[in-house]
Amino acid sequence: MTGAALWRVSAGPAWVTVRAVTSKDAGDPTAAEIATAFAEGRDAGLSAAYRRWSGLVFTLALRSLGSRADAEDVTQQVFVAAWRGRGTFDPDHGDLGAWITGITRHCIADRFAVRQRDVRKAEAAVRLADGGAAPQVVDEAVVDRVVIADELARIDDPRRTILRLAFYEDRTHPQIAEQLGLPLGTVKSHIRRGLLQLRDRLREVSGDDARR
Amino acid sequence: MHVDEEQLARWAVEGDAPDPAAADHLRSCDRCQAELDELRRVSDLAHSLPSMEQPSDEVWTRITGELDSTEQVGPERRFRSRTLAAAAAVAAVAGAGIGVGATLVATDEETPATPTAIRLEPLAGKSGTGSAGIVQVSGAEELKVSASGLAAGPGFYEVWLINTDGKRMVSLGVLNPQAGGTFQIPTGATAQGYRIVDISLEPEDGNPEHSHDSLIRGTLPS
Structure with a gap:
């Protein structure tokens, strides 16, 4: 079972007679196909999930943390954690993209906590005062914007x-x-339906977050 | 009777006020009002979207490296780095395609020279002609396309890049036959063989597949 199976395209006549081809044939397995391969622990599942959601994870981390280096660290953590925790993901009852987005929130929140600890250490050296700033949380509007932008691109x-x-x-x-x-x-009809499509995606992702 | 969701979406994006009867309903129906509020929020958010960015290729290497060093060794669990490396190469190219879309700068502003411009010739039984050329814009490749004399028909014109392997293609976006357009090319796509520029007439049927109705076509130099 290799990656090839996941996005293999059926052999067809030469391009001169254009077959019906979709962007899927161009190398994009569906989210459900990726989720199944991922849950089964197939290597191709991980690489396909990375290809499909690394932009979302990285952009979300970058917009939240403001540092490419930190965002890349978080991206690494998210996919390593997701792969190791794949046994807890059920493709029949959850959306892999939403699940990965949830892990991303946690990793970003952890990174905020580490930063805050570092700040407190530095402050403690100066004054033994209250370090009681509220923990920084992931901005929901940032999550929603990135989820919308990711969906729009598809x-x-x-x-x-x-x-x-x-x-x-x-x-x-x-x-x-x-x-x-x-x-x-x-044009108007596409915009209305597109808005509903984006809303539906947002519901899927935040619905999953609520369960976590 | 609840309000149709497309109607709610219309109020959310077009800014026109609900008619009196609908306004009455919205006042008394929490569900419809909540849905309208939700759609307005999505519309607001959508007007300030971030551009999607990709991590450097190194991140994938780090992930496979970390998993390789800790995953249990076993016939099923053993990580095959070579498979992953190959998959990563594919991922790098297609991943870049995530943000594919027309850059939508179909303006008449001065554009850089297109030394690689090629002619797009009509397919058998079709009419029209055009040109396509790659422009380098801040490190990224864009395809500048113009066309004339395309067969008119219901639907819209779509620009595709077909791989010379004849098996894969990507959609670059919608082309206005009068104004032409400039489209982002997924990073590395031309090097991967996506070099055949194809313009098709697509019916408004909601089917994202290529319609089979190619009008003009040309191949970019490798």
Whole structure:
């Protein structure tokens, strides 16, 4: 069982006659396929999970901690912890991305705690005063923004392009319609459904966090 | 009768106020009001999204190294570093593709020269022509595409990069046939063989697959 099996594409006629191909064929197994391989302890499951969620984990850590070095440390911790703890992950009752996001929160919170301890040590050397600052917690809005950005990048076109224009570039709906040469009604409909899609993803992830 | 969620989404993103009857319902229905509030929050968050970033390749090496040194040795559990290294190479390329999307700078601003521009020729029975060229933008590769005379039809035009192995392709985004567009290329993709630029006509059917309806095509030099 190697990684190849997970994203092997079926042999088909040469490209000259274009087959129906999706981005999945371009090398992306579905989240469910990754979760199954991961839970079964297959190497390909880990590498596929890393490929699929390392950007989310790293971006979340980077936005929370503000340091690339710390964010890379956290990314390492998260995937090592996830792999070692894969026995506690049940692919039938949980979403691997949400589960990994939960581990990421914990690792970031640990990193905050370490920083605070270091600060207290430094302060203690100066004055033996109260070190009672409240523990820093992971900012929920940061988590939600990263989860949304990650999901948006996976939405199929033309919706992805439309949402990127609307959200990243703050274009109005008529501007988007003009830029992409699409009817205004189509643009609006994609934005509404895209918003619902992003909301659904956010619910999945925060629902899992609540259970942890 | 609760409010349809697409209607709620419309109020959340388009800023128009619910009609009087709906406003009445929202006042008395916690569920619909909560859902509207939730959608407004998602819309607000979505207007200040971070750009997704990738850790350096070294992180994956560190992960496999740490697991390699501690995982139990056994026929099933033994970590195969070579497999993982190969998978990591794939991961590095495709991972970069996570953020793939049109960079959406289809403006008429001055753009850098495109020395590698190629012509896109119509496929048998199709019409239209175009050009595509790679531009280096702060270390990353972008594909600048223009087209003219494309067959009109219901739907939209999509830019793809097909691998010369004939088995894989990635979507780069939606092309406006009048304005052209510039699209991010996943890091390392052209070196991996994703060199055939393909523009297809895609029906608005919600199916993300390539429609089979390729119009014009050309191959970037290796």
